[in-house]
Amino acid sequence: MNKAYLSIEALGVSFSKSGRVSEVLRGVDLQVQQGEFVSIIGHSGCGKTTLLNVVAGLVPITTGAVILDHQAVEAPGPDRAVVFQNHSLLPWLSVYDNVKLAVDKVFGGKKSGKQRREWVLHNLALVQMTHAKDKRPAELSGGMKQRVGIARALAMEPKVLLLDEPFGALDALTRAHLQDSVMDIHAKLGNTVLMITHDVDEAVLLSDRIVMMTNGPAAGVGEVLEVPLPRPRRRLELATHADYIRSRSRVLEFLYARHALRDVA
Amino acid sequence: MSMTAQRLDADPAPPPIKPAGAVAQLPERPPALSGKIADALGGAAKVIIPPAITILVILGLWQVAAGGSNAGLPAPSAIWTDSRDLILHPFYDHGGVDKGLFWHVVTSLSRVAIGFSFSAVVGIGLGVLVGASKWAHRGLDPIFQVLRTVPPLAWLPLSLAALHQAQPSALFVIFITSIWPIIINTAVGVRNIPQDYVNVARVLRLSPIEYFFKILAPATTPYVFTGLRIGVGMSWLAIIASEMLLGGVGIGFFIWDQYNASRISDIIVALVWVGLVGFALDRFVALIGRVVARGGPA
Numbered sequence: 103m104n105k106a107y108l109s110i111e112a113l114g115v116s117f118s119k120s121g122r123v124s125e126v127l128r129g130v131d132l133q134v135q136q137g138e139f140v141s142i143i144g145h146s147g148c149g150k151t152t153l154l155n156v157v158a159g160l161v162p163i164t165t166g167a168v169i170l171d172h173q174a175v176e177a178p179g180p181d182r183a184v185v186f187q188n189h190s191l192l193p194w195l196s197v198y199d200n201v202k203l204a205v206d207k208v209f210g211g212k213k214s215g216k217q218r219r220e221w222v223l224h225n226l227a228l229v230q231m232t233h234a235k236d237k238r239p240a241e242l243s244g245g246m247k248q249r250v251g252i253a254r255a256l257a258m259e260p261k262v263l264l265l266d267e268p269f270g271a272l273d274a275l276t277r278a279h280l281q282d283s284v285m286d287i288h289a290k291l292g293n294t295v296l297m298i299t300h301d302v303d304e305a306v307l308l309s310d311r312i313v314m315m316t317n318g319p320a321a322g323v324g325e326v327l328e329v330p331l332p333r334p335r336r337r338l339e340l341a342t343h344a345d346y347i348r349s350r351s352r353v354l355e356f357l358y359a360r361h362a363l364r365d366v367a
Numbered sequence: 368m369s370m371t372a373q374r375l376d377a378d379p380a381p382p383p384i385k386p387a388g389a390v391a392q393l394p395e396r397p398p399a400l401s402g403k404i405a406d407a408l409g410g411a412a413k414v415i416i417p418p419a420i421t422i423l424v425i426l427g428l429w430q431v432a433a434g435g436s437n438a439g440l441p442a443p444s445a446i447w448t449d450s451r452d453l454i455l456h457p458f459y460d461h462g463g464v465d466k467g468l469f470w471h472v473v474t475s476l477s478r479v480a481i482g483f484s485f486s487a488v489v490g491i492g493l494g495v496l497v498g499a500s501k502w503a504h505r506g507l508d509p510i511f512q513v514l515r516t517v518p519p520l521a522w523l524p525l526s527l528a529a530l531h532q533a534q535p536s537a538l539f540v541i542f543i544t545s546i547w548p549i550i551i552n553t554a555v556g557v558r559n560i561p562q563d564y565v566n567v568a569r570v571l572r573l574s575p576i577e578y579f580f581k582i583l584a585p586a587t588t589p590y591v592f593t594g595l596r597i598g599v600g601m602s603w604l605a606i607i608a609s610e611m612l613l614g615g616v617g618i619g620f621f622i623w624d625q626y627n628a629s630r631i632s633d634i635i636v637a638l639v640w641v642g643l644v645g646f647a648l649d650r651f652v653a654l655i656g657r658v659v660a661r662g663g664p665a
Contacts, residue, residue: 158570159569178572180570180571180572186563190563190567192564194660
C-alpha cells in the first residue's frame with residue numbers, strides 16, 4: 103500500500119430503506135496525494151456525492167475504509183471541510199459571523215480573539231469578499247454566497263477540502279470567475295482538494311487527476327485520467343492546447359460513449 | 368428695422384421662457400418634498416378609507432335593520448344613547464366589579480399574560496423535544512393530536528374540580544388551550560431544519576448546546592412565533608369564555624353580567640373592545656417575532 107495522504111480503500115456503501123437494501127458504491131479505490139486536486143465526474147445519480155459525503159463522514163461506511171493522514175474517517179470533522187452545492191450559509195448570521203462560527207469552533211483554544219478575527223478577515227480577503235462582510239447571505243448573489251462558503255471551509259484549515267458541485271448552480275460567467283479564484287487559492291495554499299462535478303471543462307481545467315465513475319447502482323471508479331497540463335493554467339490558452347483537447351475528449355468519450363446513461367432521464 | 372425689431376422681440380423672448388422653464392421645474396421639485404407627505408397620506412388613505420367605508424355601510428344597514436321598535440338588538444344610535452358612559456369613560460372605578468371596560472380588559476389580559484407565559488415556556492420545550500426526538504414524537508404526538516381538539520371550555524369543570532378556585536382554573540384553561548399550537552409549530556420547525564445546516568453543524572462538531580443556540584433556535588424562530596401567534600389568539604378566546612362562567616372582574620364576566628342585566632348595548636361595546644384587544648395581541652406577538660427574527664442571535 104502506498105502512502106497516500108487520503109486513501110479510499112475497497113469502499114462500499116449501501117442504504118437500507120424499509121427493508122430494501124440499495125447498493126450505491128462498490129469497491130471504490132482511490133489514492134489522493136497531499137496537495138493534489140482530484141475531480142470526480144459521473145452522471146447524476148452515480149453516487150459521486152455519496153462518495154464525497156463518506157469522506158466528509160456524513161454518510162457511514164458499509165464496507166472498506168477511508169484513511170486521511172493515517173487516521174480512519176468515522177465521523178464528520180473540520181479537518182474535512184465541505185463546500186456544499188447550495189452554499190448552506192446560515193441566513194441569520196452575517197458573512198463575517200458565518201466564517202467566525204467555524205473559526206471560533208476550530209481555533210477556539212488555539213488562537214486569541216484578535217488572531218481569530220484577523221483569520222476570518224484574511225480568509226474573506228482570499229475569496230475577495232471583505233467588502234460584504236457585514237451583509238446577510240440573502241443580500242448576496244449566488245456566486246458571492248459560494249465564495250463565502252469557500253472562505254468558511256478554507257478558514258478551518260482542512261487537511262482535505264471537499265467541494266460538492268460548488269459551481270453547479272451558477273451561471274457560466276460567474277462559474278468561470280470562481281474557477282479562476284479556486285485555481286489561485288489552490289496555487290497559493292496547496293490544499294488537497296476533492297471536487298465533485300458534472301462539468302467536463304471544469305474537471306479538466308482544475309484537476310490534476312479526473313476520476314470517472316461508472317453508473318449506479320453499485321457504482322465504482324471506471325477510469326482515472328491524469329491531466330498533464332502545466333500550472334498555472336489559463337482557460338484561454340488551454341482552449342487550443344492539444345493535451346487539453348485530448349483530456350477533454352477522453353472524459354467525454356467515457357461519459358457519453360462507454361458509460362452513457364441508458365434512457366433514464 | 369423689422370430685422371432689429373424681430374431681434375429685439377426675439378431677445379426678450381427667451382427670458383420669459385427660461386423663468387417659465389424654471390417654474391415648470393418647480394412643481395416637479397416640491398412633490399419630492401411634500402410628495403413624501405402626500406405619499407404617506409395616500410398610503411394611510413389606502414389603509415384607512417376602505418375599512419372606514421365598510422364600517423359606515425355596516426352601521427347604516429344595521430341602523431336600518433334594527434331601527435324598528437320591536438327589533439331584538441339595539442341599533443347603533445340606541446347603543447350610543449344607552450352606553451355613552453361606558454364608551455366615553457373606560458377608566459372609572461367604583462369598586463367591586465363596577466369598573467370601566469379598561470380595567471376589565473386589564474384583568475383579563477393579566478390572566479392571559481400569566482397563562483400564556485406558562486404555555487409558551489412549556490410548549491416550546493415540549494415542541495423541541497417532540498421535534499428533535501423520534502421516540503418523543505411517536506410517544507407524545509398522538510396524545511397531543513387528540514387533546515388539542517378538546518374545546519377550551521371542556522377543560523373548565525375538570526380544572527375547577529382539581530384546583531377548587533376560579534383564578535387558577537382560568538389560568539389553566541388558558542394554558543391548556545394555547546399550548547397545542549405552540550408545541551406543534553415548534554416541533555414542525557425543529558423537524559424542518561434544513562439538512563444543510565445540520566451538516567454544517569456536524570462538520571464543525573458543534574456540541575448539543577452550541578447546536579441548540581447557534582442552529583436550532585434561530586432556524587426555528589419563525590415557526591415558534593407562528594405557534595405563539597395562534598396560541599395568543601386562542602388564549603384570548605379561552606379567557607373570555609372561562610370568565611363568563613367564573614365571575615369576578617374581567618371582560619368575559621362583564622359581558623355575562625350585562626346579559627343578565629339585559630344591557631345588550633353594553634355587550635356590543637364590550638365586544639368591540641374584545642375584538643380590538645385580540646387584534647392588538649396578535650399584532651404585538653407578530654411584531655416581537657419580526658424583531659427577534661431580524662435581530663437574530665448575532
